[in-house]
Amino acid sequence: MTQKQRLWVTASDVARRAGVSRSAVSRAFTPGASIAPETRERVMKAANAMGYQVNMIAREMIQQRSSLVGVVTAGFENPFRARLLAHISLALTQHNLSPLVMNAEDPAQTKHSLEMLLSYRIAGVIMTSASPPLDLARQYLKLKVPVTMINRGADLDEADVVVSDNAGGGAMAARMLVDTGATRLAFIGPSKTSYSGKSRRAAFVRAVKGVVGASGEPVVTVVTPADDYASGVKAALQLLGEPQQQRPDGVFCSSDLLALGFIDIARQRFNLRVPQDIAVVGFDDIPAASYENYELSTIRQDTEGLANVAVEMLLERMDSFRGASRVRAVPVSSVVRRTCE
Structure with a gap:
């Protein structure tokens, strides 16, 4: 050359x-x-x-240390996860670390992603919600690579977890719906496959029982395969297809995308008014939640807080790998808009 x-x-x-x-x-x-x-x-x-x-890569190879941190995620089309990824990247760069993002959407690519990250001698890994199975985290830990997970349930030695306060958020959603006068409540979300979905449903049901003093199961649950818009549409068709006296008049969706799909079908297919006929609360506070067509009441996740805590925990593990697994919760807040007035 x-x-x-x-x-x-x-x-x-x-x-x-x-x-x-x-x-x-x-x-x-x-x-x-x-x-x-x-x-x-x-x-x-x-x-x-x-x-x-x-040439930082060459320098780090000589010094046998790395400034690269693997960020394993999926669901890039989800506005919440995109915003979380942006904050993770910013938090890493503020500590002179560089994110190396791997898309784990396709399970067939999981092994390749693992090998690719390890080939860069990464300093640590941050795994977000919707990432691949915990077996991937176990493989990193086996190689003494620090791992921090966001919004994922885990009981792995030496792996840390940072979560949004799902219990607090579920309780807030219950209070918001009950305060509208709703008495037939429903939960929509992937409560069988998602750690966040399970946590939010459990907190919501518990809070509803405490508020209305109900016995038995006071909340109708529609389990979805995912937390996306299409799943919200299908859930609405299922719930609202019931006789009018059996339809819910208050719905808590475990994500805003679910809530947007639900609201569109409630209005367009069943001619229901929101919130007069049915009140809706979401979770995340994505940009579309504030659009005039929706003005969705929701529970806001602090993506900046999640990212900062995740990076802080990872830095601590990079300094001292050994130690019991830790879990830290980041507060959430309620945002009241038109769908739950």
Whole structure:
């Protein structure tokens, strides 16, 4: 490859221009390294003129440490997860760490994703909700790679978990619906497959029993395969197809996307008014929740808080891998809009 074809300026190029050794260039870019001030100045001047950037991957290989953190996630089309990923990336960069994002949507790619992350000698892994099975986390831990999980239930030694306060959120949703005068309540969500869905349903049912003093099962539950819009549509067709006296008049959806699908079918297929005929509460507070067509009452997850706590826990594990698994909860807040007035 000729000089004109070369895309990257190397440390050797800078050394030749500055008239110093290659090791002098390395020392100039290493904080605290021993180098004469005038030599450092010559190196920096040459590097700036040539647009030189330190090859961090090569440096980390030599120093046997990494600034790369794997972020294993799925469901990029979900606005909540997209916002969470953005905050994770920001929190990592604030600690001079770089995210290496792997899409675990396809189970067939799980093994490849694992091998790819390990080939980069990652410093740790953050796994978000909707990520692959816990077997993946176990494989990382076996190799002494720190793991922090977000909104996932786990009982893995040395793996930390940060969750939204699902218990508090479920109780808030119950109070919001009961305060509208709703008496026939329903829960919609993936409460069999999702840790968050299970937690939110359990808290909601418990709070409804406490508020209305009901015995037995006071909440009708529609279990969905996912927490997306299409699942909300199907749940609405199932619930609202019942005779009018059996229809719920208050619904808690474990995600905003579920709630949006439910509301559209309630209005368009069954001509129901929201909230006059049926009140609806979601969970997440995605941007669409505030759109004029919906004005969805919801429980807001603190994505910035989740990301910051996850990164803090990961940094602590990077310093000291050993220790019992820890769980930290991040507070949620209620947002009252038109669907639950």
